[in-house]
Amino acid sequence: xxxxxxxxxxxxxxxxxxxxxxxxxxxxxxxxxxxxxxxxxxxxxxxxxxxxxxxxxxxxxxxxxxxxxxxxxxxxxxxxxxxxxxxxxxxxxxxxxxxxxxxxxxxxxxxxxxxxxxxxxxxxxxxxxxxxxxxxxxxxxxxxxxxxxxxxxxxxxxxxxxxxxxxxxxxxxxxxxxxxxxxxxxxxxxxxxxxxxxxxxxxxxxxxx
Amino acid sequence: xxxxxxxxxxxxxxxxxxxxxxxxxxxxxxxxxxxxxxxxxxxxxxxxxxxxxxxxxxxxxxxxxxxxxxxxxxxxxxxxxxxxxxxxxxxxxxxxxxxxxxxxxxxxxxxxxxxxxxxxxxxxxxxxxxxxxxxxxxxxxxxxxxxxxxxxxxxxxxxxxxxxxxxxxx
Numbered sequence: 388x389x390x391x392x393x394x395x396x397x398x399x400x401x402x403x404x405x406x407x408x409x410x411x412x413x414x415x416x417x418x419x420x421x422x423x424x425x426x427x428x429x430x431x432x433x434x435x436x437x438x439x440x441x442x443x444x445x446x447x448x449x450x451x452x453x454x455x456x457x458x459x460x461x462x463x464x465x466x467x468x469x470x471x472x473x474x475x476x477x478x479x480x481x482x483x484x485x486x487x488x489x490x491x492x493x494x495x496x497x498x499x500x501x502x503x504x505x506x507x508x509x510x511x512x513x514x515x516x517x518x519x520x521x522x523x524x525x526x527x528x529x530x531x532x533x534x535x536x537x538x539x540x541x542x543x544x545x546x547x548x549x550x551x552x553x554x555x556x557x558x559x560x561x562x563x564x565x566x567x568x569x570x571x572x573x574x575x576x577x578x579x580x581x582x583x584x585x586x587x588x589x590x591x592x593x594x595x596x
Numbered sequence: 597x598x599x600x601x602x603x604x605x606x607x608x609x610x611x612x613x614x615x616x617x618x619x620x621x622x623x624x625x626x627x628x629x630x631x632x633x634x635x636x637x638x639x640x641x642x643x644x645x646x647x648x649x650x651x652x653x654x655x656x657x658x659x660x661x662x663x664x665x666x667x668x669x670x671x672x673x674x675x676x677x678x679x680x681x682x683x684x685x686x687x688x689x690x691x692x693x694x695x696x697x698x699x700x701x702x703x704x705x706x707x708x709x710x711x712x713x714x715x716x717x718x719x720x721x722x723x724x725x726x727x728x729x730x731x732x733x734x735x736x737x738x739x740x741x742x743x744x745x746x747x748x749x750x751x752x753x754x755x756x757x758x759x760x761x762x763x764x765x766x
Contacts, residue, residue: 456626
């Protein structure tokens with residue numbers, strides 16, 4: 388799910404650069420290899436392909452957003468956040484477990500784990516706001532902020548429904564056979580991220596002392 | 597693993613009944629939210645699919661892949677994955693476009709198709725997440741956030757290849 392949710396892109400300079408760059412490279416390359424005919428056909432095909440992909444995605448997205456909405460109203464998030472508290476309270480030992488910041492962090496991480504992208508982002512933004520207050524609205528990120536954002540850029544998800552559905556719609560015989568691979572590699576990425584963030588957080592705070 | 601989708605849906609609906617959630621209404625409302633999201637991302641998605649398609653038919657993608665294939669081979673990456681590794685942290689739509697391209701070119705059950713799936717599912721649009729989260733606060737110095745996040749992405753890319761090799765003994 389999240390691969391789709393997060394692509395409501397910020398419209399930053401970076402994407403303009405990437406998108407424009409891809410187009411220019413393609414046109415220049417076609418010029419060198421003299422295949423403008425193919426390229427002009429390709430542009431139109433691409434536009435058509437995009438629409439058929441969107442139609443495929445529309446069904447898949449509706450299915451999973453609908454199911455996730457049921458899960459959300461059942462209180463899955465609160466359930467998972469209770470289960471995660473031994474780990475999370477150690478990682479964020481700098482903030483009180485009763486604080487709003489901790490509560491939002493825990494809800495955000497749980498929603499991410501369940502693949503509830505729609506729910507995770509508002510929790511995440513609230514968490515950042517609280518952390519910012521705890522950090523006295525400083526212009527330098529606090530250790531907790533760094534760790535929290537790093538955790539959000541990793542994508543550990545119990546059931547990656549979106550990828551499974553996409554693979555199935557492209558004719559995979561067993562769309563979820565990659566599930567163990569996804570768990571292991573996303574867990575490794577998360578561990579590396581958290582570990583590095585903690586190591587650098589440690590050296591930095593010692594410098595400050 | 598075929599049971600996972602039906603089981604997941606079944607458990608959710610069952611919990612809905614236990615917790616007395618109006619499951620049908622909830623589903624319909626969730627689906628509507630999903631459509632709104634899709635509506636919002638449609639222009640971005642179309643723009644990036646057109647761009648990726650141009651890159652492919654112009655031959656530039658093949659050229660780039662061939663150019664980078666010595667490095668890819670050295671570290672055991674399928675060469676089709678290299679553009680994905682580069683684009684994944686920058687653009688979610690772009691990597692979805694590449695993913696479907698790989699699915700239709702090599703098949704979702706090919707080595708490249710599997711690695712691409714794992715890579716896409718186990719990383720996030722890093723630049724987007726960092727921008728959105730820090731953008732909502734007044735923080736100017738994000739310290740080591742971006743580097744650590746990108747190293748985590750790299751770990752995911754390496755692990756995607758390693759795990760697919762192990763689990764599918766290729």
